[in-house]
Amino acid sequence: MSYEYQERDVKKQPDRELTFGTGRFSGFCSATLGCLSLAAVLAYLYPSYLTTTDLRAVYDANKLQEVLKYGMWFSLFFGVITLILNKKKVLGIIGVSSTLIAFALGGYTIPVGPVEAKPLALGVDWLILAFLGSTIIFTTLEKLFPKYKDQPIFRDEWGLDFLYFCINHLLISVLLLIGNFVVAKFHWAMSDTLQGAVQSIPVIYQVVIALIVADFILYWEHRSFHEVGKLWPFHAVHHSVETMDWMAGSRSHIGQTIIERSLVMLALYLVGFDKAALDAYVTIAALQAIIIHCNINVPFGPIKYLFVTPQYHHWHHSSESPAIDTNYAAHTTLFDRLFGTYHMPVEHWPAHYGTTKRLPRNFKGQFLYPFK
Numbered sequence: 001m002s003y004e005y006q007e008r009d010v011k012k013q014p015d016r017e018l019t020f021g022t023g024r025f026s027g028f029c030s031a032t033l034g035c036l037s038l039a040a041v042l043a044y045l046y047p048s049y050l051t052t053t054d055l056r057a058v059y060d061a062n063k064l065q066e067v068l069k070y071g072m073w074f075s076l077f078f079g080v081i082t083l084i085l086n087k088k089k090v091l092g093i094i095g096v097s098s099t100l101i102a103f104a105l106g107g108y109t110i111p112v113g114p115v116e117a118k119p120l121a122l123g124v125d126w127l128i129l130a131f132l133g134s135t136i137i138f139t140t141l142e143k144l145f146p147k148y149k150d151q152p153i154f155r156d157e158w159g160l161d162f163l164y165f166c167i168n169h170l171l172i173s174v175l176l177l178i179g180n181f182v183v184a185k186f187h188w189a190m191s192d193t194l195q196g197a198v199q200s201i202p203v204i205y206q207v208v209i210a211l212i213v214a215d216f217i218l219y220w221e222h223r224s225f226h227e228v229g230k231l232w233p234f235h236a237v238h239h240s241v242e243t244m245d246w247m248a249g250s251r252s253h254i255g256q257t258i259i260e261r262s263l264v265m266l267a268l269y270l271v272g273f274d275k276a277a278l279d280a281y282v283t284i285a286a287l288q289a290i291i292i293h294c295n296i297n298v299p300f301g302p303i304k305y306l307f308v309t310p311q312y313h314h315w316h317h318s319s320e321s322p323a324i325d326t327n328y329a330a331h332t333t334l335f336d337r338l339f340g341t342y343h344m345p346v347e348h349w350p351a352h353y354g355t356t357k358r359l360p361r362n363f364k365g366q367f368l369y370p371f372k
């Protein structure tokens, strides 16, 4: 019997829109910049505990203080506009007061010196940079090419997914530490011959091989989380999202995140790719993981038959019967086609997202869900 696909019904929610002239947009800018500035100032004060060792090597802390300077002054500027325009004034008060505390703690003039590396630290720097970068890139894409034009940025459960976003980024050093621990346990399985052979291949081809190796691992890891009864409640947390956008992909049980990252890290290290190839793979994988959850509809042309796109992964999140337990792949459609789990009705998008059995709607309930 053929399935009757339906259109998703997304209604306008004017009370959630950041309409210009009402003080909501300026309130959002002020509160965001104020909170990020305060977090950045704390990271400058306690870099050993609040910044990521690997990431510090990539950015220039002195140059970022210039960005912080603009962030703080703009937060005050938007805060004043909000206090004038917005009746509630809450966001303006949050923005202005957090910026004033940031100024009182030293603001953008805290001297930058050598940092003692600690094995465990909170990735406050990683959180700030990822949030700023992702908001600019993916909110722009979602506004330029929306699938659901009337879906507001601050949709239902945005706050819950933002909490997941913060935790995933703050715990980066924990995830890396566990990944490195797992890799070290498998040192005996590393082969110099294999690594030598792989590293003699041009980097661009190494990236392609890394994508396919990781895709294979992620396919079976993901499929196991769906089809093994005891594992599903962990992954159900990720599927409890009922509105798709760039923030939605952040929702994931920490137990699954640890297993997933460690498995991919182990596979890639065993094959022995060049560092440049690994860096390129990690960047592509991170961007693709966000894009496929986005509320965007871009005409991908023939690419949509080869690579995992938003439409493809949205189908994976659908609670409609033909889509259940399909589209497991993370990068290419290869393994879904090969192992019979491919579902892509190109003319249609899902009408319903989420799990068939509803999960708790808060962080604590979702964290404890697999243990009940």
Ligand SMILES: [Zn+2]
Binding pocket: 222, 226, 235, 239, 316
């Ligand atoms: Zn899934």
